[in-house]
Structure formats: C-alpha cells, structure tokens
Amino acid sequence: MNDPRIDAAIDDRLHILNRLASTWRIPGFSLAITYGADAATYAWGMRDAGRRLPMTVATRVPLGSLSKALIAAVAAQRVAEQVTDWSSAVGSFLPASHRDVSLAHMLSHSSGMPSYDLLLHHTADGTRAALLDRLRHLAGARAPGASYLYSNIMFIAACGVLEDLTGLPWERQFEDLLRAIGVEEGGGETAPPHLWDDERGVFVVGDPGQIPPLARPISALACDSREMVAIMRLHLFGTAGPARLLGEDALAALRRSRIPVPAVGYPASATVTGYGLGWVTGLLGEHELLLHAGSVGDTRGMTALLPGLGAGVSLLCNTDCHHSLVHPECCFPCAVVFRVIDWLCGTRSMPPGEPAPPPGRTSDVPPVVRPVPAAAERDLVGSYAHPGFGTITVAPADDDRLGLRYGRFQGLLTRQRPDTLTAFSRERDGPVLPLRRAGRSLLARMDPSVPSFPFTRTDGTNRRDGTDRTDGTAG
Numbered sequence: 001m002n003d004p005r006i007d008a009a010i011d012d013r014l015h016i017l018n019r020l021a022s023t024w025r026i027p028g029f030s031l032a033i034t035y036g037a038d039a040a041t042y043a044w045g046m047r048d049a050g051r052r053l054p055m056t057v058a059t060r061v062p063l064g065s066l067s068k069a070l071i072a073a074v075a076a077q078r079v080a081e082q083v084t085d086w087s088s089a090v091g092s093f094l095p096a097s098h099r100d101v102s103l104a105h106m107l108s109h110s111s112g113m114p115s116y117d118l119l120l121h122h123t124a125d126g127t128r129a130a131l132l133d134r135l136r137h138l139a140g141a142r143a144p145g146a147s148y149l150y151s152n153i154m155f156i157a158a159c160g161v162l163e164d165l166t167g168l169p170w171e172r173q174f175e176d177l178l179r180a181i182g183v184e185e186g187g188g189e190t191a192p193p194h195l196w197d198d199e200r201g202v203f204v205v206g207d208p209g210q211i212p213p214l215a216r217p218i219s220a221l222a223c224d225s226r227e228m229v230a231i232m233r234l235h236l237f238g239t240a241g242p243a244r245l246l247g248e249d250a251l252a253a254l255r256r257s258r259i260p261v262p263a264v265g266y267p268a269s270a271t272v273t274g275y276g277l278g279w280v281t282g283l284l285g286e287h288e289l290l291l292h293a294g295s296v297g298d299t300r301g302m303t304a305l306l307p308g309l310g311a312g313v314s315l316l317c318n319t320d321c322h323h324s325l326v327h328p329e330c331c332f333p334c335a336v337v338f339r340v341i342d343w344l345c346g347t348r349s350m351p352p353g354e355p356a357p358p359p360g361r362t363s364d365v366p367p368v369v370r371p372v373p374a375a376a377e378r379d380l381v382g383s384y385a386h387p388g389f390g391t392i393t394v395a396p397a398d399d400d401r402l403g404l405r406y407g408r409f410q411g412l413l414t415r416q417r418p419d420t421l422t423a424f425s426r427e428r429d430g431p432v433l434p435l436r437r438a439g440r441s442l443l444a445r446m447d448p449s450v451p452s453f454p455f456t457r458t459d460g461t462n463r464r465d466g467t468d469r470t471d472g473t474a475g
Contacts, residue, residue, distance in 0.1 A: 003038035009343045010042065016355065017336060021045060024332040024358045027194045027203045028055030029317035031336065032228035034236065035344050036310045041225040047191040047318060049203040060190040060222040061316035064294030066301050067221045069235060069254070071155055072107045072278030074173050075162060076250040079103075083165050086253060086277075090161050091144075093132040098140045103161065105144050106154040107277040108258035112142035114447040115151045118431055119389055122409035126213030128160040128170070137388030141449040148259045148275060149449065152218055159217045170217065181230040181240040183223060190222045191318040193298035203319070206298050212408060219296050225316065228303070232312035235279075235290065236305055255290060255307065257281040266291065267330050267338055269349040279305075284338075284347055293333065295320075302333035309345050313337045324359040332358070371401040372413040372421065380413075384442045384455035392444060392455050404433065 010017075010033075021029060021044055028045035041057040079085055084103060091101030091111075098112060105111040116138065119131075135157065142149055159170040166173065178185060193206040211219045223231065233239060235254070238246035246254075257274030264272055264280070270289060272282040279290040284306060291304040300321045303314040314337075321332045328351045329335035335356075338349040374381070374396040381402070384392045390407065397403025402413040404423040411423035411433065423433040434445040436452065443452035 002040035002042075003035075006033055006035060006038055006040040006344070010040065010340070013339075013343060016339070017044065020332065020335055020355050023355065024321070024335070025196050025203075025319070026317050026321070026332055027319055028059075028191060029315055029332075029336070030055055030057060030059060030061070030225040031340065032225040032232065032312075032314040032316075033340060033344070034229050034232050034310075034312045039229045039233075041229065043225065046203075047189070048205060049194055050205040055191065055318070057225045058188050059316075060188045060224050061299050061301060061318060062190070062219065062222045062294075062296035063301055063316075064219055064296040064299075065152075066231075066292055066294035066303055066314075067218050068107075068155055068294075069278035069292060069303075070174070070177065070221070070231065071159065071217060072254055073234060073246060073250075074177050075103055075107060075158065075277070076246055076254055077177070078162055078166065078173075079253070080247060080250055084162075090165075093135055093157070093160075095136055095138060095140055098144055101144045103158060104258060104277065106151075106158040106161070108275050109148050109150045109154070110145050110259040110275070111151060111154045112140045112144045112146060112149060113138075113151050113154055114141050114149065114449045116153045116447050118406065118409065118433065118446050120153045120156065120215055121212055122407045122431070123212075123214065123390060124407035125390065128156065128163065128214070131214060132157060132160050134388040134390075137386070138453075139450050141447075145259070148261045152215070155218050156214060174217070177245070178221075180243065180245055181227075181234050183221075183227045183230060185221065188224055191299065191316075193296075194319040195298060196319070209297050211296070223316075225314070228314040228316070232303065232305060232314060236307055236310055236312055251307075254278065255281060255288070263325065267328065267334055267349055270338065284341070284349055287345075287347065300333060302337055304337050304341060306341065306345060306347075311341060311345050313340045313344075322359070327359050328356050370415045371399075372415055374400045374402050377402055377413075380437075380442075383458045384444075385458045386444075386453050386455045389444075389446060389453065389455070391458070392442065394442075404435075406433070409433070 027049050028047050030043040033040045043055040043057050045055050047053050047055040047059045086104040087102050089100045091099045101111045163170045194203045195206045197204050238251050254277045260274050274281050282289040287306045288308050294301045298320045299318050301316045305312040315333045323331045380394050393405045404411050411425045413421050416422050421435045425431050436443045440457040441454040444455050445452045
C-alpha cells in the first residue's frame with residue numbers, strides 16, 4: 001500500500017507526469033519511490049500497445065545496466081566475508097599489461113580494458129570460462145586506474161572472478177541476493193519494447209530480441225516497480241526487511257567515487273563527480289547523489305538515490321528515450337525522476353514552470369553503402385582466426401555480394417574507402433566492423449579504442465570455389 005504522504009505529493013501533480021509522457025511520446029512507464037520508511041509505486045499508460053494492455057506496478061521491464069549496482073552489491077558481500085578485497089590484483093586472466101587490475105577497477109570502469117561488445121554480444125561461445133581464457137589474447141586501451149572507460153565485459157569478467165574465488169556459480173550468488181531482497185526472477189509479464197511510427201502516428205511493438213548467454217548478468221534481469229523499491233532500499237540502507245545485507249563499510253565502498261567521468265546526459269543541476277562501484281556518483285545541490293541509467297534494446301530505466309535523505313526514485317519505461325546534452329531536462333527519465341525528487345525532498349533540480357518540450361528527433365542518415373561483389377573479391381572468401389576472438393568467415397551472401405559472419409553477427413561487406421572494408425550489421429543500430437587486408441590476414445577493428453587485431457587465414461578453405469569447410473563460429 002502506498003504511503004499517504006507520497007500519494008499526496010504525486011496526486012497533486014499527476015497532470016505534469018501525464019503531460020510529460022504525452023509530449024515525450026512514452027507509451028507506458030512505472031515509478032517506484034522510497035523515502036525513509038515510506039514507499040509508493042505507480043504506473044501509467046500501456047505496457048503493450050498492440051494488445052491494449054495497461055502498464056501496472058507488476059509489469060516487468062529489463063533493467064540493463066541498472067543491474068550493475070546489484071553485481072557490485074554481491075561483490076561487497078564477498079569483501080565483507082573476507083573472500084577478497086577491493087584492491088587486490090585479480091587480473092591474471094588479462095593481458096600482461098593489465099594483470100594488476102583489481103575488482104574495484106573492474107566495477108568502476110577504470111580497468112583500462114575496452115568493452116569489446118562484438119565479443120560480448122556476438123560470439124557463439126557463451127561461457128564465462130571461455131571469456132576469461134580469451135581476454136589474455138586481447139589488449140588494454142589505457143593503464144589500470146588511469147581513466148574512465150566504460151566496459152561491460154569487465155562486469156561479466158568480475159562475475160567470473162567471484163565465481164572462481166568462492167567456488168560458487170555466479171548465478172547462485174546473484175539469486176541468493178535477489179531472493180533476500182524479494183526479487184523473483186521470471187515472474188510476471190515483461191513489457192515489450194515500443195517504437196513510434198511517424199507515418200501512422202502510433203506506437204508499434206518492437207522485437208525484444210535475444211540476450212546472448214554471456215551478457216545475461218548485465219542484461220537479463222527484469223523487475224517491476226515494487227521490486228525496484230527493494231533494490232533502492234538495499235543501496236540506501238543495506239537492508240531487506242529486518243535483515244542487514246550490506247554494512248555501513250560496504251555501502252560507503254560502493255558509493256565512493258573511484259574515477260572521474262566525462263560529461264554525461266543528466267540535468268545541469270546534478271553535478272557528476274565520478275563513478276563508484278556500479279553507480280555514477282555526484283551531488284544534487286549539497287546532497288550526495290547516486291544514479292544510473294539502463295537499457296535493453298528499446299526499453300529504458302533510471303534510478304536516482306539521495307542516501308543522506310533516505311530517498312530514491314526509479315523509473316522504468318517501454319520505449320527508447322532520446323537524450324540531449326543541451327535540453328534543460330535531458331530526457332524523459334530525468335524529467336520525471338528529478339521532478340519527483342524535488343517534490344519529495346524540496347530540492348531544485350528541474351527548471352521552474354512548465355516542462356520543456358522534448359527535442360526533435362534527428363533523422364538517421366544512412367551511410368553510403370557500396371556493396372562488394374563476390375566476384376570482385378573472391379580471394380577474400382574463407383575463414384580467419386584470432387586466439388582471443390575466434391573465427392570470422394567471409395562468404396558470398398545476398399545477390400552474390402560478400403557477407404561476413406562472426407558468431408551471431410552477420411553483415412554485408414561494403415567499401416567505404418579504397419583500403420577499408422566495413423561489415424554493417426543486418427540488425428537496426430547494430431555494430432559495424434572495419435577490416436583491412438594484410439597479406440593472408442584481415443585486420444579487424446573489434447573495438448574503437450584499440451588498434452585492429454590480425455585474423456589469420458585458416459586451413460580448410462576451398463580456394464577453387466571459395467566455400468568454407470569450418471562452421472564459422474567463434475571457437
């Protein structure tokens with residue numbers, strides 16, 4: 001049951017929230033609020049526009065990167081149990097230059113290791129053990145602890161480190177924490193992603209896609225607004241009901257800024273000071289602020305906490321929320337979350353007066369694509385291997401054009417420049433993969449922050465007809 005005082009603060013301003021959702025074109029969203037011992041949850045709009053089903057407080061939305069704070073919380077439990085500590089080197093599985101990487105480096109995006117999203121999301125080999133074996137063959141982009149470099153793959157690797165240190169499967173450790181705070185994985189109905197159709201003027205239900213096994217720790221958890229109350233209370237007070245799960249030392253460790261971060265898309269009144277462990281850290285006026293956004297495909301979430309006031313607000317919505325660094329309210333989640341904080345706590349993070357209209361959506365200009373005919377580059381056809389990434393396969397594709405396959409990634413080869421080929425993903429907003437010839441190797445740019453990696457042509461290619469006798473998957 002909602003706390004009457006929170007209800008009063010929200011009920012008087014429902015027209016503002018409804019107007020925000022309408023002007024920002026949001027089909028449905030839910031809101032979780034905790035303030036001291038009090039809490040409330042709300043839902044607006046549709047969870048499924050196709051079936052005309054309403055969003056409810058029991059509707060689940062994928063958390064995406066909002067799960068990072070929970071991964072850090074599990075790590076904090078292991079540190080409290082003296083299984084490990086934050087600063088000890090745990091990077092024996094990394095390249096020699098990064099063996100001194102610590103758990104704190106990994107969970108604060110300061111390891112210096114790139115995200116390697118192609119490997120994380122597209123490799124066919126989805127085990128953490130295989131990932132740790134692969135990473136030693138890759139390369140760091142910056143020295144450990146030197147600067148901020150967002151790296152999803154290091155959060156996955158941290159799960160593997162905690163698994164090795166304890167002898168307990170990561171899934172067991174994560175589920176134990178979720179169960180303790182009352183989050184039930186797999187229950188309820190999850191809101192599908194929605195896209196706005198400009199021509200028809202309606203929302204259409206999008207494809208939720210598949211989360212690859214390797215990315216599940218940072219992408220697979222979906223929660224409803226009631227569960228978000230429990231997650232926020234864990235990070236505000238370290239408790240789940242009467243049980244104490246995180247002590248004051250653990251909470252302080254999670255909240256401490258570890259590395260400065262570049263300018264990010266939050267209201268100007270929210271001063272970002274750095275990244276802690278699973279949280280962006282900052283100030284809202286004189287108040288300590290923890291915040292994070294998360295996304296999976298075209299669903300979005302955002303959580304903001306003011307530990308000194310015991311306040312937290314979390315929003316989950318079922319569509320893409322475009323950001324603008326120059327807009328006074330940044331985006332729809334910020335416009336709602338920080339307004340609610342103002343209403344509850346008397347802060348002044350949002351501009352006075354009416355909500356500002358959202359920025360116009362910029363139309364994506366498709367790149368100039370010059371398909372590569374298979375007949376013109378037949379000598380490229382074959383398989384190429386790298387000890388860390390696995391196998392890339394080049395083979396004839398649609399209309400006798402050359403295509404490239406890397407695990408789950410499939411794309412057509414195009415020629416952007418005379419010396420460079422680029423594989424564009426068949427998926428909307430998918431990755432691109434630049435390649436160059438190097439004798440019997442292909443130089444593939446697997447992450448923008450590091451140089452290309454040589455993929456050496458393997459035996460098993462039938463030179464006469466260009467077919468490949470390998471399975472083409474990363475191995």
